[in-house]
Amino acid sequence: MEDADLNALTAKIDQLIRLAEQLRTENHQLRSSERQWREERARLIEQNELARHTVESMISRLKALEQDS
Template structure:
């Protein structure tokens, strides 16, 4: 049973056929303890399942990409926040220093 393409990579169709044990266009026989159960999977059902899996795979890739972008934005915002906190602290110290100098000038007068 062929489950890979010419480059040796697994194909979605091949994997599905391997999982259900069915060659293209055929049904598979599943052996149980004392009897055989016939399990059929039509090509149309297989194609529909493949289409849904491809959509899910595409959606997962989109979500991974979106998550990566969101994480990058979060990192940028955190860095910007840290920078703004630092600038705020510097400004606070300068204002405190000016107030101290003004108080010192006021006491000298």
Template sequence: MTEAPHNDPAEQTLRELESRVEALVQFCDRLQEENRLLRQENEQLRSERAVLSERGEQARIKVESMISRLRSMEQAS
């Protein structure tokens, strides 16, 4: 029995398929890592947004309080 030569079309097709599958696996790995990083960044941005929103709300309350005090002072004089 003889071995199939390296230039056998079936062997060549199999090697090409293996190469393409390996490239696809590497591509999926890169996408998973990119997705993980994007999710992490998204979570960080959501946290920052919540902090900024809270600060904005606190500033609004302080400004409204100052306006009320100024109006009270104005009416008192």
């Protein structure tokens, strides 16, 4: 193998190593972001359920007041 071919191969390997590291970093960031979005989604679902129960309770109380009248 000639020096030029070896140098080109070495350069391509170095480039692939840099790309792999870049992709690993990006993947880590995306997984972290996904985890944060999932946590926020779970929190919002919980808040929505709490609000729904509160509204249902208020409606029940209003119906009870209406029947008492």
